[in-house]
Amino acid sequence: MNLLRFVLRRMVFAVLVLASVLTITFVLSHLIPGDVIQAWLGKEAATQPKLAALTAAKYHLNDSIPVQYYYYLVNMLQGNLGYSPSRGFQPVTSVIAQTLPYTLQIVFFAFIMTIAIGVVLGVVAARYNGTVLDKGIRIFYLGAYSSPPYFIGVVLLIVLSFVLNIPSGYAANPNLTPPTAITGLPIFDSLIEGNFAYFESGLVYVFLPALTLAVATFGLLTRVARSSLLEVMQTDYIRTARAKGLDEGSVFYRHALPNAAVSLITISSLLVTFLVTGTIFVEDLFGYPGMGLYVVKALAGTDYPGIMATTLVFAIIIITTNLAADILYAIADPQIRLG
Amino acid sequence: MESDKTATKPRKSGRVTGALRALTRNKESIFGLAIVVSFLLIAAVVELSTLLNVTILPYSPTAEVAPGALPPSLKYLFGTDNLGRDLFSRIVSATPYDIAIGYIVVGSAFVIGALLGGYAGIRGGILDEILMRFTDVFFALPVLVLALVIAAVLGTGVTNMAIALMIVWWPAYARLARGEALKVAHQNYIEAARLSGNGHRKILFRHVLPNISGTMLVYATLDIGTVILVYSGLTYLGLAVHPPTPDWGEMVSDYHSYILSAPWLALFPGLVISLGVIGFSLLGDGVKDAQETR
Numbered sequence: 256m257n258l259l260r261f262v263l264r265r266m267v268f269a270v271l272v273l274a275s276v277l278t279i280t281f282v283l284s285h286l287i288p289g290d291v292i293q294a295w296l297g298k299e300a301a302t303q304p305k306l307a308a309l310t311a312a313k314y315h316l317n318d319s320i321p322v323q324y325y326y327y328l329v330n331m332l333q334g335n336l337g338y339s340p341s342r343g344f345q346p347v348t349s350v351i352a353q354t355l356p357y358t359l360q361i362v363f364f365a366f367i368m369t370i371a372i373g374v375v376l377g378v379v380a381a382r383y384n385g386t387v388l389d390k391g392i393r394i395f396y397l398g399a400y401s402s403p404p405y406f407i408g409v410v411l412l413i414v415l416s417f418v419l420n421i422p423s424g425y426a427a428n429p430n431l432t433p434p435t436a437i438t439g440l441p442i443f444d445s446l447i448e449g450n451f452a453y454f455e456s457g458l459v460y461v462f463l464p465a466l467t468l469a470v471a472t473f474g475l476l477t478r479v480a481r482s483s484l485l486e487v488m489q490t491d492y493i494r495t496a497r498a499k500g501l502d503e504g505s506v507f508y509r510h511a512l513p514n515a516a517v518s519l520i521t522i523s524s525l526l527v528t529f530l531v532t533g534t535i536f537v538e539d540l541f542g543y544p545g546m547g548l549y550v551v552k553a554l555a556g557t558d559y560p561g562i563m564a565t566t567l568v569f570a571i572i573i574i575t576t577n578l579a580a581d582i583l584y585a586i587a588d589p590q591i592r593l594g
Numbered sequence: 595m596e597s598d599k600t601a602t603k604p605r606k607s608g609r610v611t612g613a614l615r616a617l618t619r620n621k622e623s624i625f626g627l628a629i630v631v632s633f634l635l636i637a638a639v640v641e642l643s644t645l646l647n648v649t650i651l652p653y654s655p656t657a658e659v660a661p662g663a664l665p666p667s668l669k670y671l672f673g674t675d676n677l678g679r680d681l682f683s684r685i686v687s688a689t690p691y692d693i694a695i696g697y698i699v700v701g702s703a704f705v706i707g708a709l710l711g712g713y714a715g716i717r718g719g720i721l722d723e724i725l726m727r728f729t730d731v732f733f734a735l736p737v738l739v740l741a742l743v744i745a746a747v748l749g750t751g752v753t754n755m756a757i758a759l760m761i762v763w764w765p766a767y768a769r770l771a772r773g774e775a776l777k778v779a780h781q782n783y784i785e786a787a788r789l790s791g792n793g794h795r796k797i798l799f800r801h802v803l804p805n806i807s808g809t810m811l812v813y814a815t816l817d818i819g820t821v822i823l824v825y826s827g828l829t830y831l832g833l834a835v836h837p838p839t840p841d842w843g844e845m846v847s848d849y850h851s852y853i854l855s856a857p858w859l860a861l862f863p864g865l866v867i868s869l870g871v872i873g874f875s876l877l878g879d880g881v882k883d884a885q886e887t888r
Contacts, residue, residue, distance in 0.1 A: 268730065271731060272730075272735070275731045276735065279735075279740070279743070283743055283744065283747040283748070397876075398872065401819065401871035401875055403823055403826050403830065403843065403846070403864070404827075405830050405843075405846055405847070406846055406860075406864030406867065409846060409850055409853055409860045409861065410861070412850075412853055413857050413861070531736075532736055532738040532739065536827065536830065551831060554745065554746070554833070555832070562743065562746040563743065563746065565742075566739050566743050569736060569738075569739045570735075570736060570739050573739075577734065
């Protein structure tokens with residue numbers, strides 16, 4: 256199978272998964288006992304008769320189930336996600352637009368930290384295989400990835416609270432002027448604009464949530480990096496490199512490391528899934544105003560459209576990154592395309 | 595792989611003791627086993643005492659026993675919480691639920707996965723393809739996302755969250771079972787069973803499942819810790835248990851606003867989750883190594 260066909264196949268599959276997420280949410284939404292509109296708009300539906308009528312019309316809630324399903328899909332795909340009771344009946348789309356950039360910021364920095372910590376520790380553990388250092392690293396990553404992210408956050412808060420004292424509920428010092436949207440991610444926008452005060456503050460605010468997620472996640476990477484390095488070190492070409500008289504350091508770093516790196520791509524999609532869903536916990540814990548905090552508030556307020564929409568956005572992020580990882584892997588390792 | 599039954603029995607017992615010996619040679623797996631066994635014992639004792647109406651906990655997990663937020667002491671081992679409840683009693687009383695969820699979810703995933711994957715593996719063809727694509731779709735569903743939807747629609751609660759976990763947990767087992775079934779599907783004894791006129795169902799139950807269950811059990815041991823970890827996340831978000839019922843994840847969430855004034859409150863329940871999960875992963879790793887060296 257060539258690369259293009261492989262990519263197309265994976266894309267069709269990604270669409271299929273997304274369609275099933277949509278279908279599952281639709282089916283479940285029709286299992287709610289009682290009035291659908293009441294459930295969608297919450298307890299205050301009665302105070303918003305206009306909104307109730309609008310919602311009923313848009314989703315054709317008085318028509319047959321297949322018709323409803325059709326309009327449900329159309330609305331979802333057009334970005335009509337309803338109105339959010341927990342946010343004063345704002346359109347859900349605009350709430351997502353406000354909160355998603357913050358979540359992406361956490362994921363971005365957490366991803367970089369995860370890769371840095373995970374790969375460095377994995378390489379060190381493999382290089383000093385069997386020593387005290389290797390065992391120490393094993394205890395550290397085993398403990399870290401066996402702990403829920405919110406617990407790691409609590410520990411980091413206790414340890415670092417004397418250094419970092421950050422008010423909850425903000426993504427940067429609220430007294431600073433936020434940058435205008437260029438990329439959409441405030442930290443990068445402030446850097447482009449030269450708004451260094453905001454940039455610095457943004458980094459300080461994102462540090463703990465991102466570090467928490469990275470600590471909860473890096474263990475996966477360390478484990479795979481270590482074992483694939485050790486596996487590569489057993490192969491014939493490494494023996495050849497040694498026979499050529501290369502010193503152990505250059506055999507390890509110049510010959511083994513690049514080859515072991517390919518196996519890391521396979522778990523990158525797992526990492527992203529971990530990080531993306533993990534934002535729900537760290538945003539709640541640190542009061543970081545992203546989509547995760549929104550969904551927690553929506554859950555508490557039985558804000559049905561809010562939960563459904565964030566679910567969909569989380570699913571889209573996870574499905575597209577999985578697709579990207581598949582494609583990247585197929586490019587890096589031609590064997591996979593045959594499978 | 596044994597081809598007749600008479601040869602199976604003695605070798606199987608040798609296999610089990612061999613595996614046990616390999617398992618107990620490794621310090622890490624002994625440590626893991628010790629943790630798992632103590633969690634199971636605590637869960638069993640607590641559950642039994644509630645059934646028999648015997649008090650074994652030092653204090654009631656839901657009653658106010660002290661003025662509030664006392665640090666750990668001999669009288670209150672883990673201290674007391676903001677409402678003056680004994681933290682130790684609360685943590686211990688939550689054990690049966692969390693352990694049971696781990697076993698129930700993994701158990702059901704094991705059964706569904708083994709049947710579906712095993713059948714797809716020996717049947718092959720278009721049915722195999724359909725079943726496995728179906729599995730792939732469920733495999734790609736993010737756990738937390740699905741749990742949120744189910745909580746929103748069907749409501750929060752332990753049963754609903756267990757259902758959410760089961761929905762996303764079985765595909766990994768189905769994939770594993772199919773892979774293992776494919777390995778044995780063309781071996782002589784299966785061909786022989788097929789030639790003597792046995793149907794797919796009989797082959798599945800009599801020959802394939804007994805052969806693939808070993809590998810699947812290893813995976814399942816490793817997996818129970820993961821379920822406990824994910825479930826604790828759901829209780830942290832308030833999706834599973836409702837106050838005053840104590841649960842580890844819910845306790846960390848409840849007490850995290852006191853981390854500066856009473857840090858032990860959030861630390862102890864969190865540590866218990868980590869310890870339990872570490873126990874299951876160490877044991878799982880040990881079982882895996884033991885099976886591979888056999």
